[in-house]
Amino acid sequence: MEILNFLFEGFAIALTPFNIAMALAGCFIGTAVGMLPGIGPVNGIVVLIPLTFALGLPPESSIIMFAGIYYGSQYGNSISAILLNVPGTSAAVMTAMEGNAMTKKGRAGPALAMSAIASFFGGTVSIVALMLFAPALSKWAIRFGPAEYFALMVFAFSTLSSLSGKNLIKGLLATMMGLMLATVGLDPVSAVDRYTFGQLKLLDGLDFVVVVIGFFAINEILRYAENIHDQEVFTKLGRVMITAKEFAMSFWTMVRGAAIGFFVGVLPGAGGTIASFVAWTTEQRLVDRQGTFGTGDIRGVAAPEAANNASANGAMIPLLTLGVPGSETTAVMLGALLGMNITPGPLFIANNPTVFWGLIASMYVGNVLLLILNLPLVGIFVRILKVPGWFLMPAVVAVSFVAVYSVNNSPFDILLMAAFGIMGYLLYKTEFPLASVILGLVLGPLMENNLRRAMSLSDGDWTYLFSSPIAIGLWIAAIASLFLPLIIKRFGAASEISKEEVN
Amino acid sequence: MTTNLTDRVTGVFLLLFAIWYGYRTTLFKVSFMADPVGPRVFPLGLAILMGVLSLYLIIKPDPSPVWPGSKTWIRIGLITLTFIVYAYLMVPIGFVLSTTFEITALALIFRGPPLKSIIGAFLLSAALYSLFDILLDLSLPTGSVFRGLWG
DSSP states (O other): OOHHHHHHHHHHHHHHHHHHHHHHHHHHHHHHHHTTTTHHHHHHHHHHHHHHHHTTHHHHHHHHHHHHHHHHHHHHHHHHHHHHHHSSSSHHHHHHHHHHHHHHTTOOOHHHHHHHHHHHHHHHHHHHHHHHHHHHHHHHHOOOOOOHHHHHHHHHHHHHHHHHOOHHHHHHHHHHHHHHHHEEEETTOOOEEEEEOOGGGGGOOHHHHHHHHIIIHHHHHHHHHHHHOOOOOOOOOOOOOOHHHHHHHHHHHHHHHHHHHHHHHHTTTTTHHHHHHHHHHHHHHHHSSSSSSSOOHHHHHHHHHHHHHHHHTHHHHHIIIIIIOOSSHHHHOOOOOOOTTOOOOTHHHHHHHHHOOHHHHHHHHHHOOOOOOOTTHHHHHHHOOOOOOHHHHHHHHHHHHHHHHHHTOOOOOHHHHHHHHHHHHHHHTTOHHHHHHHHHHHHHHHHHHHHHHHHHHHTTTTGGGGGHHHHHHHHHHHHHHHTHHHHHHHHHHHHHHHHHHHH | OGGGGGHHHHHHHHHHHHHHHHHHHHHHHHHSSSSSSSSTTTHHHHHHHHOOOOOHHHSSSOOOOOOOHHHHHHHHHHHHHHHHHHHHHHEEEHHHHHHHHHHHHHHHHTOOHHHHHHHHHHHHHHHHHHHIIIOOOOOOOOGGGGGTTTT
16 A cells, blocks of 8 residues: 555654644644634734744645644634634634524533534545545646646636635636736746836735735734724533534534535635535535524534535645645645745645655644644633734734744835735725635736746647647636536525525 | 715726736836747736726626725724834834834724733733744844944
8 A cells, every 4th residue: 555655654754743743833823813703824824934934944844834724723713603603714604603503502512522523523534535636636637738737727716706705707806916916026037027116125026925914914903993892702611522422413414514525625716615505505405304403403513614624625635736726725825835945736746745745644643633622622712712802903913013024024014014904905895805816916927937838838829728628628617617606696595595485 | 876886986996007007018128038928918918807807897886885984994094004103113123112012002093901002012022022033033123223232
């Protein structure tokens, strides 16, 4: 068994004390940022990127920590969802509805326990799938040339645009904005400077850490200024455990949730929110005989939690095997990897076996750590929710300043960050999806580069972009994905009707 | 009539931006063509796509969002002002002092109790400085005005 050999080597890397500490740090930060409404895994990862560069951390250790933040946040987001009815990230919306209904019945403990166990189940099952599918997909994707890559990125953008916002046109416009931001700086091929306006600091292009912190952290502060509030935290958890009967009852729900989550996660743009919604709706149709879903049914917590954890691991597949992320968090991880001179793509696993297998092994370790953090230690995390907003929000700003300043040791970046914060706030208010801007910014240079390489290969013949079956397939998929919102609308309308029938 | 004004204004703004962005490509000083496409085509393509999409936004706008009232805008203005002041102050007066001011200012804007805000701000700034500059060697500004006083 070749895979088992690789996996053993991976554990040899993941189980070094330093890498265990990195996984633990990632899981802890992930649970915390996932839990705090408004702060998500993107913030957690992006703030640490300049730090990992400055400390010269080995790439496998950095990616072990970043992945820990990503899947850890899928555990944490359910804590505030269950206790406060405020999802920590949008992937916990369904958990908030079902889990908070349990809290109101005095069953916060079992809801938290079910969420942790379902998260562990979905997380662990989907690592097995990731481990089996990623190498196979890499071998297939090795045939991709620049034309296929260009088409693949168009596909990623169109799917993300049609799935991540309410308005497809705004999603596409947001993508254009991101791609335009990516053109700032010296053109690597011809050394022409573009959109720098003589600013030497812009010659290297906009640093995505500065843009992302502005878009997410600063934007969040400005949104908090709209509505200054503190949450009443419910701290009577009761016993954080479920019964064997509840586990048995939820077992197949978790299996289906994990499978749905994984495959939805692989799709660009879909991610945890859609995964948990689809998983919850599926279970409602399959097992909800008494009409208890939505009123505090424990299976209604198990389904979305298994699904959103599995989707986080599924989302690692396009990132690692194709080098084309499908979500804002994986886009930020791509930026971090590129900064460490590691290019994810079909050759990634073959060229960096220590990074890939170390990561896979650490994910098994990390999920066990998270189960411990989230079952007996959940009370500690609940205390973080009690930090008042007037201190928490400024603290986020202070940490952001450290990160932004240490990118180039330049206060100019603080001004840029503030400008992007305001831009992010205006884009948020007008419902342009920020995920599309970020993906455009990170993939922009790769997209232009692949286009120009394709044109060099074909000597300027544009039909070359549509010359292989894979490329044509991706173009068709890209166009088809633009019609997804219409289909979802119909699906959504159907479920609205069924709800009304129940009532 | 005014219910979808926001998207129309945004659309017009993006259209003008796209025209300007596309026009800038003609000003690139391209001395030689290293590849058949060159540095102009990709940005020009983006500008054309954005132009077309923004026209669509002008013709079919969404309902406008609920914009916050003047109180929020004053707060947002104040917060932005603190960022600008911070960017100019942090190198001269150092990370600990400037960050203490910044966090205190933000905490007060967010209606924190004054004394607790100042103490919390100072403790957090000092903790961040110790962690990142002293422990992790990340080099945050110490403050050039203090250079004569120590080290």
